[in-house]
Amino acid sequence: MSSNEPAALVDHGADPGLAIESTGRGPRSPRRGAFARLLGSELRLVFRRRRNLALLIVLAGPPVLIGIAVKTSAPHGGNGFFGQITGNGLFLVYTALTVSLPLFLPLAVGVVGGDSIAGEAGAGTLRYLLTIPVGRTRLLVAKALSVLVFVTAAVVVVAVSGLITGWVLFGIRDLTLLSGDTVSLADGLLRTAALTLYVVIALTGLVAIAMFISTLTEVPIAAMAATVAATIIVQVLDAVPQIGSARSWLFTHNWLGFGELLRSDVDVRTLIGWSMLQVGYVVIFGSLAWARFTTKDITS
Amino acid sequence: MSSPGILTAGLSRCFGRQQAVAGLSLLVPRGAVYGFLGPNGSGKTTTIRMLLGLIAPDEGTIEVLGRPMPRSSAWVLPQVGALIEGPAFHPYLSGLDNLRRLDVCDATADPRTRPARIESALHRVGLEAAARKRYRQYSLGMKQRLGLAGALLAPREVLILDEPTNGLDPQGTREVRTLVRSLAADGTTVLVSSHLLSEVEQVATHVGIMSAGRLLAQGTLDEVLGGAAPSLQVETTEPEAAAALLTRLGLREIVVDRTHDRLTAALGEHDPADVNRELVQAGVPVRAIATVRPALEDLFVQLTGEGFDVLQ
Numbered sequence: 338m339s340s341n342e343p344a345a346l347v348d349h350g351a352d353p354g355l356a357i358e359s360t361g362r363g364p365r366s367p368r369r370g371a372f373a374r375l376l377g378s379e380l381r382l383v384f385r386r387r388r389n390l391a392l393l394i395v396l397a398g399p400p401v402l403i404g405i406a407v408k409t410s411a412p413h414g415g416n417g418f419f420g421q422i423t424g425n426g427l428f429l430v431y432t433a434l435t436v437s438l439p440l441f442l443p444l445a446v447g448v449v450g451g452d453s454i455a456g457e458a459g460a461g462t463l464r465y466l467l468t469i470p471v472g473r474t475r476l477l478v479a480k481a482l483s484v485l486v487f488v489t490a491a492v493v494v495v496a497v498s499g500l501i502t503g504w505v506l507f508g509i510r511d512l513t514l515l516s517g518d519t520v521s522l523a524d525g526l527l528r529t530a531a532l533t534l535y536v537v538i539a540l541t542g543l544v545a546i547a548m549f550i551s552t553l554t555e556v557p558i559a560a561m562a563a564t565v566a567a568t569i570i571v572q573v574l575d576a577v578p579q580i581g582s583a584r585s586w587l588f589t590h591n592w593l594g595f596g597e598l599l600r601s602d603v604d605v606r607t608l609i610g611w612s613m614l615q616v617g618y619v620v621i622f623g624s625l626a627w628a629r630f631t632t633k634d635i636t637s
Numbered sequence: 638m639s640s641p642g643i644l645t646a647g648l649s650r651c652f653g654r655q656q657a658v659a660g661l662s663l664l665v666p667r668g669a670v671y672g673f674l675g676p677n678g679s680g681k682t683t684t685i686r687m688l689l690g691l692i693a694p695d696e697g698t699i700e701v702l703g704r705p706m707p708r709s710s711a712w713v714l715p716q717v718g719a720l721i722e723g724p725a726f727h728p729y730l731s732g733l734d735n736l737r738r739l740d741v742c743d744a745t746a747d748p749r750t751r752p753a754r755i756e757s758a759l760h761r762v763g764l765e766a767a768a769r770k771r772y773r774q775y776s777l778g779m780k781q782r783l784g785l786a787g788a789l790l791a792p793r794e795v796l797i798l799d800e801p802t803n804g805l806d807p808q809g810t811r812e813v814r815t816l817v818r819s820l821a822a823d824g825t826t827v828l829v830s831s832h833l834l835s836e837v838e839q840v841a842t843h844v845g846i847m848s849a850g851r852l853l854a855q856g857t858l859d860e861v862l863g864g865a866a867p868s869l870q871v872e873t874t875e876p877e878a879a880a881a882l883l884t885r886l887g888l889r890e891i892v893v894d895r896t897h898d899r900l901t902a903a904l905g906e907h908d909p910a911d912v913n914r915e916l917v918q919a920g921v922p923v924r925a926i927a928t929v930r931p932a933l934e935d936l937f938v939q940l941t942g943e944g945f946d947v948l949q
Contacts, residue, residue: 378737
């Protein structure tokens with residue numbers, strides 16, 4: 338080292354922090370709990386981002402607006418769940434989920450899922466993560482899980498917002514099922530929780546699609562838009578009767594099937610069948626995302 | 638410790654029709670400071686990305702610390718710190734949070750020593766005061782410093798620094814030089830890519846010069862500079878007389894520059910002190926006498942061309 342240059346950056350004579358240097362260089366092996374810490378870091382990244390928090394707040398809005406609209410309008414009104422809200426606030430939960438499923442919830446999946454890989458690629462942080470090395474499969478799995486947790490939070494926000502609004506404006510009471518039978522409030526709340534869980538499961542296929550699209554681009558907004566566009570196109574196809582029975586393979590086809598949980602005899606088999614369709618989408622698009630991401634040249 | 642820090646053989650990569658890297662055989666000995674030089678677009682960054690397993694080569698092999706890449710990434714990369722094409726961090730997180738995130742993603746990092754290691758890395762790059770500022774608010778130089786801190790989060794066997802002084806002021810540039818020297822003094826192998834030749838010349842023990850995807854020269858600084866053949870430069874009001882004397886003394890390649898009253902000659906095995914005494918004793922008025930080593934820049938321009946054109 339030449340003597341005429343300032344040593345400010347490297348003057349570590351008296352710095353206790355640099356004692357670590359003595360632990361030495363050389364090979365290091367993975368430590369226990371590393372994946373849990375990685376997942377925690379991903380979750381912090383997702384849930385501390387203001388845009389994502391704003392998204393959750395926006396999702397809480399429609400149930401409140403619907404509740405106020407129903408409260409201030411004529412006492413009798415509407416088909417399906419809408420007409421029953423005044424009688425039992427629980428129905429506001431079902432209405433809120435029905436209204437949010439076609440666009441708002443897919444938007445949440447698109448924004449967070451589409452951003453997951455493409456966002457890191459676009460910001461250039463992906464090359465640093467991969468040279469740490471984080472492991473491409475590990476990173477993809479941690480990202481997918483964090484997106485799934487966010488989507489769960491989004492669905493729960495919609496449901497809880499509907500529940501609280503319904504409770505405050507209309508009260509909640511024993512639940513009259515679609516078949517006409519009445520079950521206790523506890524049973525009703527349990528069914529509502531199961532129904533919320535079904536909506537989360539119904540969105541897992543879309544989460545996998547969003548992850549796959551996210552591995553294709555370095556432009557996060559493109560991945561977000563493509564995910565939302567895919568949802569809309571599939572819903573349009575689902576409305577074309579000529580497509581016939583093939584429609585039942587579309588990932589959106591059974592999204593609103595959660596009404597099944599409001600029958601006196603819940604057809605669990607059908608619900609499992611519908612859930613298996615989502616598992617199929619997760620396997621296919623998860624594999625595609627993995628195949629793409631683990632072989633991709635990182636040039637961003 | 639006998640295996641080289643970095644060794645590649647016949648490394649090639651095309652992007653479409655563009656041959657970005659062609660038949661590259663790099664040798665970075667353990668403990669060397671290797672100046673990796675080349676004009677913009679010569680394939681330096683593609684090479685660095687291949688060394689780090691970000692881009693797959695079409696052909697050729699890579700060994701880092703004696704293990705094949707990218708197959709041994711999990712063993713190799715924890716020992717490698719890298720700055721690749723400028724720093725990249727999450728803009729809405731503070732510098733400190735960004736470093737925490739990087740370290741958490743390292744499965745081999747000890748969470749108990751994390752705060753101390755981050756503090757030490759920030760200290761080394763002089764960024765402690767700005768650690769809690771959002772990355773978005775950082776100046777270019779601060780971003781570059783944070784990138785260096787990221788590369789220094791753990792003790793490293795190899796450091797790969799792509800244009801580490803980009804965006805730094807002269808003071809920062811000197812600090813980076815000092816940092817590289819101190820790391821090398823600890824035995825770390827450093828590969829510094831740069832197009833700033835004078836900067837590399839000051840720290841490098843070895844150099845490799847790339848152009849249009851090919852390695853044009855490689856070796857120790859002395860080897861690459863043509864066996865370090867120094868020349869003698871004499872300033873005198875009587876250059877012809879001096880030239881005659883130098884010829885008699887057996888010096889070769891004598892060039893007389895009358896406009897500047899100067900002459901140069903290949904020094905060979907001669908002692909400049911003897912030559913000086915002979916000149917003075919022969920009554921040649923010597924204004925100045927110096928031994929001049931060829932500059933890296935001269936060689937670089939000679940190898941890669943003068944122009945501003947990006948080579949295809």
